[in-house]
Amino acid sequence: MDAIEAELTRLTSKSNLSKALTNIDGCLELLQAARNQIAEDPDSAAKTLAMLQQTMNSQLEKVGSDHKDVYTGLNKFGKALDKKFKSASAYHSPRHDNIANKQPELHRAVAMHLMREGHFSVASHLLDEATGAGHPIAVPPSLEEDFRTLYSILDSLSGHDLNPAIEWAHSRAHDLEHRGSNLEFELCRLKFITLFLDALETGPEEAMQFARTEFHRFQQRHFRDCLQLFLAFTYRAGIAGMMTGKNQPKDVVNPAPYPYYNLFQNVEERWENIGKMFTSEYCGLLGLSAESPLFLAVTAGSVALPVLEKLRRITEDKGTEWTSHGELPVEIPLPSPRYHFHSIFVCPVSKGQTTEDNPPMILPCGHVIAKESLDQLAKGNSANAHLKCPYCPKECTLGSAMQVII
Structure with a gap:
C-alpha cells in the first residue's frame, strides 16, 4: 500500500489540473483582450492577431505540458493499483455472471438499500425509471x-x-x-x-x-x-x-x-x-433484517473475492474446473458471525452436510438429523408416519420433527 499512497500523493500534489486551468484562463484573457483591441481599432486587426497567435502558441504549449503531467501521473497510479490488486476479469465473463437473469431482484435490492439509507428521492427515481422501462420493481408502496x-x-x-x-x-x-x-x-x-x-x-x-x-x-x-x-x-x-x-x-x-x-x-x-x-x-x-442485505452481500463478497480469484488461477493452471453447485472447495473466512446465515451441520446418519433443500431437523428427543435421513427412517410419507430415533429408543412421528437453524 506504500507504493499506492506515494503515487496518490504525487498525483494530487503535482499531477493535477490546477496549472492547466490557470493557463487556460490566461488564454481566455488574451482572447478577450485581443477582441477588445480589434473592436476599438479595426485597422490594427492584422497586427493584433499576429501577436495573439505568437502568444497563444506559447500558452497552448504550457497547457499541453500540464496535461502530459496529469496523464503521466494517472498512468503511474493506475499501474500501482494494478500491481497491488490483481484483476478478476474472469468473474466479468458471462460464464460467471450469476445475476444476468436476476435483474429484477438486483434492482429491488438496490431500491430497498436506498430506502434503508434514507435516500428516498433516489429510490423514487429508480422505481419510476424501472416502471417506465416496463420492469416495475416489486416494493410495497407503504415501505x-x-x-x-x-x-x-x-x-x-x-x-x-x-x-x-x-x-x-x-x-x-x-x-x-x-x-x-x-x-x-x-x-x-x-x-x-x-x-x-x-x-x-x-x-x-x-x-x-x-x-x-x-x-x-x-x-x-x-x-x-x-x-x-x-x-x-x-x-x-x-x-x-x-x-x-x-x-x-x-x-x-x-x-x-x-x-x-x-x-x-x-x-x-x-x-x-x-x-x-x-x-x-x-x-x-417489518419482516426485514436489521442491516441492509445488499450491504452485507457486498461486504462478504469483497472479503471472498481474493480467495475466489486465487482459486480461479489455481484451477486454470491445473486445467481443471470446480463444477459442484452450492459449495466451494475452500473455506471463505468472514470477519464476523453476523455474516453467517445458513446452518452448517453434518448429518450423523448420512455423514453429509445439510443444505437448503436438505436442512437439519430436530426430533422431540433432541437429536438432530438431516431431512433426507428423516424421510428415509419414516414408515410412510404422511405427517403421522412413525419412526424411531437412530440414537435413542424413543419414537416419534414425522410431523413432530422441526427444522432447526444452527
Whole structure:
C-alpha cells in the first residue's frame, strides 16, 4: 500500500489540473483582450492577431505540458493499483455472471438499500425509471413511508428526544412483546434516567411522575429493574454528589458506595445503543433484517473475492474446473458471525452436510438429523408416519420433527 499512497500523493500534489486551468484562463484573457483591441481599432486587426497567435502558441504549449503531467501521473497510479490488486476479469465473463437473469431482484435490492439509507428521492427515481422501462420493481408502496417514520424517530433520538420513540413503542407494544423485545422498557428506562439526572438539580417530581405513569406496564417482566430505579430516589443526594464530583469514593475496591449509582453511568453509550436497538426492532416488525442485505452481500463478497480469484488461477493452471453447485472447495473466512446465515451441520446418519433443500431437523428427543435421513427412517410419507430415533429408543412421528437453524 506504500507504493499506492506515494503515487496518490504525487498525483494530487503535482499531477493535477490546477496549472492547466490557470493557463487556460490566461488564454481566455488574451482572447478577450485581443477582441477588445480589434473592436476599438479595426485597422490594427492584422497586427493584433499576429501577436495573439505568437502568444497563444506559447500558452497552448504550457497547457499541453500540464496535461502530459496529469496523464503521466494517472498512468503511474493506475499501474500501482494494478500491481497491488490483481484483476478478476474472469468473474466479468458471462460464464460467471450469476445475476444476468436476476435483474429484477438486483434492482429491488438496490431500491430497498436506498430506502434503508434514507435516500428516498433516489429510490423514487429508480422505481419510476424501472416502471417506465416496463420492469416495475416489486416494493410495497407503504415501505417508503415506514422508513420515513423510522428516520424521523432516529432523528429525534439523535437529539435526545425519546418521546416519538416511546409513543411508537406503546402503539406496537403487543407486537414487541410477542417478539420478546425489551425495546419499550429500555426506552422508558432511558427516559427515566434522563429525568432523574435532570432532577438532581431541579427536583424529582417529573421523574417520579413518569415512573408512576409508565413502569406499571413492566411489572411482570421487569419488576426488579423497575424496583431499582424507584429505590434510587432514596440515594438521590449521594448519587448527585457522585455525579458532580463532590462526593469522591474513599474505597478503591468499591468506587460506587451508593446503591444503584451504576444505573446512571455510561448514559451516552445507552443513547448509542438505543438507536441501534430501535432500528433492529423496527425492521424486525417489518419482516426485514436489521442491516441492509445488499450491504452485507457486498461486504462478504469483497472479503471472498481474493480467495475466489486465487482459486480461479489455481484451477486454470491445473486445467481443471470446480463444477459442484452450492459449495466451494475452500473455506471463505468472514470477519464476523453476523455474516453467517445458513446452518452448517453434518448429518450423523448420512455423514453429509445439510443444505437448503436438505436442512437439519430436530426430533422431540433432541437429536438432530438431516431431512433426507428423516424421510428415509419414516414408515410412510404422511405427517403421522412413525419412526424411531437412530440414537435413542424413543419414537416419534414425522410431523413432530422441526427444522432447526444452527
